[in-house]
Structures are given as C-alpha cells and as structure tokens.
Amino acid sequence: MLLARFSYTIIVEIVYDLGLQSGGVTSTTLDIAVIGAGPAGLLTALRMHQQGLRPTVYEVVPELKPLGVGVDIKTVGTAEIDDLGLLEEFRAISVDAEDSIFYNHFGQEIYAEKCGVHMGYLHEQRFVHRGTLQMLFYKVALERIGADAFRLGVGVTGYDQDETGVTLHLQHADGRTEHVRHDAAIAADGIKSAIRAQMFPEMAKPHFSGITMWRGTTLMEPFRGGHTILHIGDPNISSMIVYPIADDFEGTGKTLVNWVAETNGEETIEDWNQVGDISEVIPLFDTVKIPFLDVQQMMRDAREVYLFPLIRHDPLDNWVDGRVVLLGDAAHAMYPRGGNGITQAMLDARVVVQQLVEHPDDPHAAFVAYDAARREGVNRILMNMRGEGYEVIRRMVAERTNGQPFDDIEAVLPLAEADAIFSIYHALVGSPRPGHEAGEATGYRTEHALTSAKE
Numbered sequence: 001m002l003l004a005r006f007s008y009t010i011i012v013e014i015v016y017d018l019g020l021q022s023g024g025v026t027s028t029t030l031d032i033a034v035i036g037a038g039p040a041g042l043l044t045a046l047r048m049h050q051q052g053l054r055p056t057v058y059e060v061v062p063e064l065k066p067l068g069v070g071v072d073i074k075t076v077g078t079a080e081i082d083d084l085g086l087l088e089e090f091r092a093i094s095v096d097a098e099d100s101i102f103y104n105h106f107g108q109e110i111y112a113e114k115c116g117v118h119m120g121y122l123h124e125q126r127f128v129h130r131g132t133l134q135m136l137f138y139k140v141a142l143e144r145i146g147a148d149a150f151r152l153g154v155g156v157t158g159y160d161q162d163e164t165g166v167t168l169h170l171q172h173a174d175g176r177t178e179h180v181r182h183d184a185a186i187a188a189d190g191i192k193s194a195i196r197a198q199m200f201p202e203m204a205k206p207h208f209s210g211i212t213m214w215r216g217t218t219l220m221e222p223f224r225g226g227h228t229i230l231h232i233g234d235p236n237i238s239s240m241i242v243y244p245i246a247d248d249f250e251g252t253g254k255t256l257v258n259w260v261a262e263t264n265g266e267e268t269i270e271d272w273n274q275v276g277d278i279s280e281v282i283p284l285f286d287t288v289k290i291p292f293l294d295v296q297q298m299m300r301d302a303r304e305v306y307l308f309p310l311i312r313h314d315p316l317d318n319w320v321d322g323r324v325v326l327l328g329d330a331a332h333a334m335y336p337r338g339g340n341g342i343t344q345a346m347l348d349a350r351v352v353v354q355q356l357v358e359h360p361d362d363p364h365a366a367f368v369a370y371d372a373a374r375r376e377g378v379n380r381i382l383m384n385m386r387g388e389g390y391e392v393i394r395r396m397v398a399e400r401t402n403g404q405p406f407d408d409i410e411a412v413l414p415l416a417e418a419d420a421i422f423s424i425y426h427a428l429v430g431s432p433r434p435g436h437e438a439g440e441a442t443g444y445r446t447e448h449a450l451t452s453a454k455e
C-alpha cells in the first residue's frame, strides 16, 4: 500500500497575491464576533484592530496554553507577521531555516537546497513551536486590543441570523448557556468547527486516509548548526521530517527539535492532544544512518509524542452563510504538513478584514468577496497536501534503486532532474525571489553527499 504523501511546502505561497494590501483605518462600526482564539482567530483579531475594528473573541478553553509541536512558517507567513509589526518578537522565539536536505531510507543524501532568504526570498522561512507562536499572538492581542475583548471558557455551539445580525449560542465552562448578538461572525474554531458542522452537516463525517503521524519533540544538541530541515525515508515504508524549533530552549542551552514520523496506522480520533507511543514506529527507521543525527535515539529521547491520524476534510464550495463566515482550519482543514494550515490562516485573516474595510456596511458582501479571493486557491493547496509534491523525489529514488542503497546519487537522480522538479514548485511561488522569477531551483550536494554513498 502506498504510504504518506508528503507535499510540504508545495504551492503554499502561490496565493500570496490573493492577500490584499494592509493599512488604513476603517470608519465601520461593525460589531464582529471571532469564534476561536487559535492562531487564525488571534491573527484575525489583530488584523481587525490594525484596521480600527474591535472584535469580541470567544474561546472554548478557559485558559490558553502553549499546546502543539512544531510548525514551519513559510516566507509569506513571515511577511504577514512582519506586517503586523511582530517580526523581531517572532524571530526571538523561532529558528531561521537555512537548508532543506532529503535522504533515502539508508540516510543517503538525495538532494539539498537552501531555504527562505538563503535562497533569495525577501522574507525568512522560520520554524517555531505552534503553542509559543499562539501565545505571542495572544500576548500582543491583549496588549493592543485589551483583555475585555476576549471571552475565554465560552464555546459557541451554533448560530441563528436575520437581516440585521447574528445570534450566537454560547456554552460556558460552568454549564451556563447564553445568547449574544453581533453584526456578523467569523468562525475560526478549528478542524472540528461547530460552525462548519452547522453550515455543512453533510461534510462532518471524517474520512481516515490510512496514514498516522507521530508528532514529537526532543531536547538535544543541535544538528548541522541548528538551521536545517531533514526529509527522510522511503515513502513506501515510512517517512520522517525533522527540524529545530527553539534555540536554548527555556535556558537549557539545548535545542528543541520537532519531528514527525508517518506510516500506515489504525484510525483514531482526530485530536491534536492525543498522546502516542513511539516505540512501535522506531524499528521502521532501523536502516536510517544519518552522519550527524541518530533518529532512533532522538525518538527515544522524546519529551512528548502525539498521535494524529491524517483525516481527509473535503474542500468546501462555499465558506459563507449570510453574516457568518469560516476561516483558518474551520474553512480548510488540511494535512498538518509544512505549516500550510497556519500560513494560509494568516492570509485569510488579512483578506477577510480588508474586505470588511471595503464593505463597511455590508458584512455579507465582505465575506463573499473574501471567499472569492481565497477559497479556490486554498482548496488547491488543501488537495495538493494530500499528494506528494516535491517529496516525490524520495519515492523516485526508492523505485529506481529497488529500495536498496545507491553508489552514486548522480546516476540515480541527477541534480538537474531534481532541480527541474523543485523549479515547478518555485515557479508557482507568488512571493518575489529576485533573479529567479522563472522559479529556477538551485539544489546542491552537501559535504555529506559523497560520504553517505553506499559503503
């Protein structure tokens, strides 16, 4: 059976152009609810504040905690963070991505390329802990908007609406219920969105892909200087992605390293916090010998391991119901590969708020315009994330070598052939990379490429 279809960064940046210019303060007095204080809801609240709108944010958990593991913020995501005036604070909690290296199931190098500004993009690609980033957004939102805009421990269970506004049905942590009125509502309530379930009950049934992820972090000495993402394995057996997400983590002097192992698995519930047992997966990486990293020891030394089934959420053909709109994972839950979900949510936030500014008296028109600007492109990414993208090179090498080690990578997958595959990706990228407008990839062999050949 075919396994994990990594696509990672594929076409994440192509819809950057769909984001509109920020700036300016609106005269609208719309009273808008944001449902969910995940990265998407918080970014939406910050964008609203930036444009002179005041949100009310409802969040079901009574206290926000830095949950999750690593996310890979693409150059367009860093641009969004920069535009909110948070670049330096973001840099302080994240790691600059410099190199991206691909290996077969024996730890032999297949391909390498530079990342972010190191390959000519105008913004950095950075790795960060999802929870740390969410807490940064929350801290800044409290400072800029004020604590009274946030109602924690209050879940939104559904809505009604008429020509003049939306009634949200609230469930408090203590069991109380309440009904509140707003001019409009933006639902950023994540993969299990109650609002999406009300809008599209027929889409609520999950479809397990057959692939399970084990997501973990390990506190360790940095490898390769601490700025490299590794893509390892034969996708017919198992795959792994490894990257650092924090230097000198909590003053320990060590690096927090994020890793994700994928293979076929049993269906489990779709829950970000489901604790996993990595011991059954470690033997799948018996053959992997990376010169500077013992991947099995890294997994054994995990601080935390979460099990996450890859569930297919089909793309929606509409995100809007009158004065209510979906955003972030609620609109386009996708496989959690390569930070595409979070990066797309950042773009959603900017565009929906810009449309509210442009339609100050008509939230429905604003939401329809946001849907038109964003949905199609994001749905393409969602579908692409189910495929392999440029990670296909690992499968090509496995097939060309019958799953055996090789003597000379140039004879198996020439650099020029791999470059052509990566160029397709870079050509799709919407953010500027001066001098490479046609998307030319610039792969290279690292110092380990020759020594990792078959011995």
Ligand SMILES: Cc1cc2nc3c(=O)[nH]c(=O)nc-3n(C[C@H](O)[C@H](O)[C@H](O)COP(=O)(O)OP(=O)(O)OC[C@H]3O[C@@H](n4cnc5c(N)ncnc54)[C@H](O)[C@@H]3O)c2cc1C
Binding pocket: 035, 036, 037, 038, 039, 040, 041, 058, 059, 060, 061, 067, 068, 069, 070, 071, 130, 154, 155, 156, 157, 188, 189, 190, 191, 192, 193, 194, 215, 272, 273, 327, 328, 329, 330, 336, 337, 339, 341, 342, 345
């Ligand atoms: C606990 C957790 C851990 C995660 N870990 C990772 C990770 O390690 N790697 C990764 O790639 N992605 C992770 N994600 C998903 C990632 O955050 C999203 O893909 C991306 O950031 C888009 O964020 P979002 O705000 O749309 O969704 P989410 O981050 O899921 O945020 C949704 C928010 O809405 C709240 N909410 C849900 N239902 C309601 C309701 N009915 N009423 C009010 N509030 C509600 C949730 O508590 C949550 O705070 C995680 C999500 C969560 C919730």
